[in-house]
Amino acid sequence: MDSRPGDSRLSFRGVADTARTADMRIVDLAGETEPIREQAALLLVEHFDEPRGWPNLELARAAVEHVGGAEFMRGMLDGELLLGWVGGLPEYDGRVFELHSLVVRREHRRRGLGRALVAAFEAEAASRGALTVTLGTDDDSGMTSLSCVDLCRDIPRHIAQVRDLGRGHPLLFYQRLGHVVTGVLPDANGRGRPDIYMSKAMQR
Numbered sequence: 212m213d214s215r216p217g218d219s220r221l222s223f224r225g226v227a228d229t230a231r232t233a234d235m236r237i238v239d240l241a242g243e244t245e246p247i248r249e250q251a252a253l254l255l256v257e258h259f260d261e262p263r264g265w266p267n268l269e270l271a272r273a274a275v276e277h278v279g280g281a282e283f284m285r286g287m288l289d290g291e292l293l294l295g296w297v298g299g300l301p302e303y304d305g306r307v308f309e310l311h312s313l314v315v316r317r318e319h320r321r322r323g324l325g326r327a328l329v330a331a332f333e334a335e336a337a338s339r340g341a342l343t344v345t346l347g348t349d350d351d352s353g354m355t356s357l358s359c360v361d362l363c364r365d366i367p368r369h370i371a372q373v374r375d376l377g378r379g380h381p382l383l384f385y386q387r388l389g390h391v392v393t394g395v396l397p398d399a400n401g402r403g404r405p406d407i408y409m410s411k412a413m414q415r
Contacts (some may be wrong), residue, residue: 237331240284240296250293251275251286254314263351264314278311285331287315287324294319297328299336302345308336310346329388337413345393345410346385351400354380359403362395370395373407385409 240248252271255264265271278284278298286296295315299308310332315325336344350358356374370392375383382392390409399406 234288234290235294236288237327238286238288240286241279243286243288247286247288247291247293248275248279251284251296254293254296254316255312258316259312259314260317274312282308283335285328285335287328295324295328297332299332301339301341305340307343307345308332308339308341310344313346325384326388329385333411333413341413343410343412345408346390347396347406347408348381348385349400349404349406350380351404353403354378355382355407357395357405357407362397362405366395366397382407382409 240251249272252265252268252275255271255274256266256268257264259265265274275284278300281300282298284296284298287294295313297313298311300311301308310329313325313328313332315328333344353359354376356372356376357369360369362369373382373392386409388411390411392407393410394408396406396408398404
């Protein structure tokens with residue numbers, strides 16, 4: 212399948228029929244207007260829930276510029292409204308791409324938009340030679356079994372037995388898309404608040 216941004220087959224992969232509009236499309240945010248890129252920063256502040264979002268617009272703008280300048284950003288537009296976006300950063304000479312970050316407006320969630328954006332990210336990463344994609348998803352509010360425990364006593368066991376504690380941590384979403392937990396950084400966000408690393412192999 213052609214993975215170029217804006218390809219309607221890719222844009223609507225996994226999006227619920229009731230969520231689609233004639234103006235909905237996936238675009239390369241690097242080529243979009245400043246107001247749309249400003250929306251990307253606003254989404255990080257106002258619509259990034261777990262882990263918690265960026266504390267202010269200045270830091271969010273810097274994050275958008277970093278991701279856009281380092282490699283690629285794909286956004287889901289409905290007319291001039293940015294519904295969500297995802298970024299990709301190369302690691303290990305491009306053999307690995309990090310998903311950084313994924314955000315969708317709250318009122319447009321659970322309609323397949325996040326799934327479509329991840330598919331766009333994976334297609335673009337694969338087209339650039341990625342063998343693996345990876346991401347970090349923090350648990351800074353006690354949503355998984357990896358929080359509030361001494362992970363260093365037995366990290367392999369804690370990873371093998373990881374579970375959501377009932378509040379819907381994002382790791383569940385990524386697990387449904389084929390990602391597996393490949394590591395954890397204890398206390399990354401404070402004592403008992405780890406960063407969880409997940410990865411997925413691209414098609415062999």
